[in-house]
Amino acid sequence: MTGTLPIRLAGASKTFRRGAQTTEALTPIDIEIAPGEFFAVVGPSGCGKSTLLRMIAGLIPATSGTITVGAGTVTKPVTEVGIVFQSPVLLDWRTVLGNVLAQLELRGLDATSYEPQARRLLDAVGLKGFEDRYPFELSGGMRQRVAIVRALIHNPPVLLMDEPFGALDALTREQLRLDLEALWLAKPKTVVFITHSIDEAVLLADRVAVMSPRPGSIERLLTIDLPRPRGIAARQLPAFTKVVEEVTNLFLERGVLQATGKLSLG
Amino acid sequence: MSWIRRIAQPLGLVLAVLAVWELAVRLFEVPNYLLPAPTAILADLSRRWPRILGGAWITGLEILGGFALAVAISLPLATGIAFNAWMARVVYPLIVAFQVVPKIAIAPIFVIWFGIGWISKLTLVFLLCFFPMLVNNVAGFRGINAEIMDFARSTGANAWRLFWRIRLPSALPSIFTGLRIGAVNAVTGAVVAEFIASDKGLGYLLLEYNGNLLASAVFATVFVLSAIGLAIYYAVEGIERLAIPWHTAQRRNESVGEQT
Ligand SMILES: Nc1ncnc2c1ncn2[C@@H]1O[C@H](COP(=O)(O)OP(=O)(O)OP(=O)(O)O)[C@@H](O)[C@H]1O
Numbered sequence A: 001m002t003g004t005l006p007i008r009l010a011g012a013s014k015t016f017r018r019g020a021q022t023t024e025a026l027t028p029i030d031i032e033i034a035p036g037e038f039f040a041v042v043g044p045s046g047c048g049k050s051t052l053l054r055m056i057a058g059l060i061p062a063t064s065g066t067i068t069v070g071a072g073t074v075t076k077p078v079t080e081v082g083i084v085f086q087s088p089v090l091l092d093w094r095t096v097l098g099n100v101l102a103q104l105e106l107r108g109l110d111a112t113s114y115e116p117q118a119r120r121l122l123d124a125v126g127l128k129g130f131e132d133r134y135p136f137e138l139s140g141g142m143r144q145r146v147a148i149v150r151a152l153i154h155n156p157p158v159l160l161m162d163e164p165f166g167a168l169d170a171l172t173r174e175q176l177r178l179d180l181e182a183l184w185l186a187k188p189k190t191v192v193f194i195t196h197s198i199d200e201a202v203l204l205a206d207r208v209a210v211m212s213p214r215p216g217s218i219e220r221l222l223t224i225d226l227p228r229p230r231g232i233a234a235r236q237l238p239a240f241t242k243v244v245e246e247v248t249n250l251f252l253e254r255g256v257l258q259a260t261g262k263l264s265l266g
Numbered sequence B: 001m002s003w004i005r006r007i008a009q010p011l012g013l014v015l016a017v018l019a020v021w022e023l024a025v026r027l028f029e030v031p032n033y034l035l036p037a038p039t040a041i042l043a044d045l046s047r048r049w050p051r052i053l054g055g056a057w058i059t060g061l062e063i064l065g066g067f068a069l070a071v072a073i074s075l076p077l078a079t080g081i082a083f084n085a086w087m088a089r090v091v092y093p094l095i096v097a098f099q100v101v102p103k104i105a106i107a108p109i110f111v112i113w114f115g116i117g118w119i120s121k122l123t124l125v126f127l128l129c130f131f132p133m134l135v136n137n138v139a140g141f142r143g144i145n146a147e148i149m150d151f152a153r154s155t156g157a158n159a160w161r162l163f164w165r166i167r168l169p170s171a172l173p174s175i176f177t178g179l180r181i182g183a184v185n186a187v188t189g190a191v192v193a194e195f196i197a198s199d200k201g202l203g204y205l206l207l208e209y210n211g212n213l214l215a216s217a218v219f220a221t222v223f224v225l226s227a228i229g230l231a232i233y234y235a236v237e238g239i240e241r242l243a244i245p246w247h248t249a250q251r252r253n254e255s256v257g258e259q260t
């Protein structure tokens, strides 16, 4: 899979219904994500970020409006994607390597020809030597890293990541952020990246969407003009501090400040 | 070596109980027709071995046959119930309702319908195995993690691939739970069926020995029956360990954790 795809949401909203009970998760949202853009979403817990991602992936239907990925309107699960879910969602019955290769087997691709690549990626995220372990033998952060590799292995044109670094320690988190930027620069793809960490969003993205508390809407869209690769040094740039401050103040105003990702368990 | 240590203690305990039993019977001169000593049972077992072995073959085949039949029918049926709305809505509730009928109570009717041959035996074994298997199979298929399905659907895999690579493996732990319950029930089913009407098999021998107050022969037969039950149960467990090592290893880890 090569090339990149645009993502467009036009008046896309979501209201969950169960019997008489309704939950308005997302108000109608309009976003245009350019092909190859790195698009980050930050917002307080429960504001509908995961819902937004699942709608883009075609895993749940929008209540109103339309979503397009590439040329086609999303009506069923989009397959030109790699998804990292908020929880790792590994297959208990497969080893680490088997979990990564499942992505290819399910797509009917020749898994064995991807095996060297899978081992390289696992090595890169610090899982060398764990290829033949089962998920129950891994820590939460290790599982999450397997899930990240699984989302990358087929080099999808669209990458949907729901707090992918949430379960990782700060160091691994920083490392994977750098790796992800490098990978994205080398293999262009459209990325929708959800995070609780304002720093992370600003350091990675071309644009950051700041969401309001539920029912979620895009409160502000910020364009991040920092030179790439941003690497480690970008944290020192005045432009970085300025944007982070802007977002932080926005959250402070709303009383939903979560300056650090709530999932950074250490 | 670890398995030796694992069975050494239970085995020691069994031997100790047998020794106490033997001693008590001799010491208090318990009459043989009430409670025979282990040595007397063993002597009886070797004396009647050809006949008991012949009965064991028959009962064993009934157990295996009924068990296999239950597997062969409950698996496809559960698949249908799990993936077909009509079967889930109409067929499954009926089956579940039928489950509460005490199978053993209607077993005599099978004799009227099918005679005292194989069919009435297989029917009862089948019924006792079938329901726990079906219920566990269905639960296994339905219990799949929704997010795993989300991942699988995002790959565009067709229904066939989804079934073999995702749905079936994810249901296996639950399916094996049903198999283990079925293995235990099958032995009961075969013996009860033979109690009700038969002219061969271990159940038939039990009735005959009991009628003649041959207590040590009764115990010898029960012993062989238990051995068959154990063999089937551990065969299922062995297959389970081969088929789903990730699950059994997990379970073993947890039980080790409890001990330490
Ligand atoms: N399947 C569902 N049925 C009903 N309500 C749901 C469902 N999924 C999500 N919601 C509701 O929609 C809202 C948004 O949920 P969502 O999971 O998108 O939040 P989030 O922004 O991802 O939160 P977090 O940062 O904690 O992961 C919540 O109020 C939640 O209760």
Ligand SMILES: [Mg+2]
Residues within 6 Å of the ligand: A049, A050, A051, A086, A162
């Ligand atoms: Mg979420």
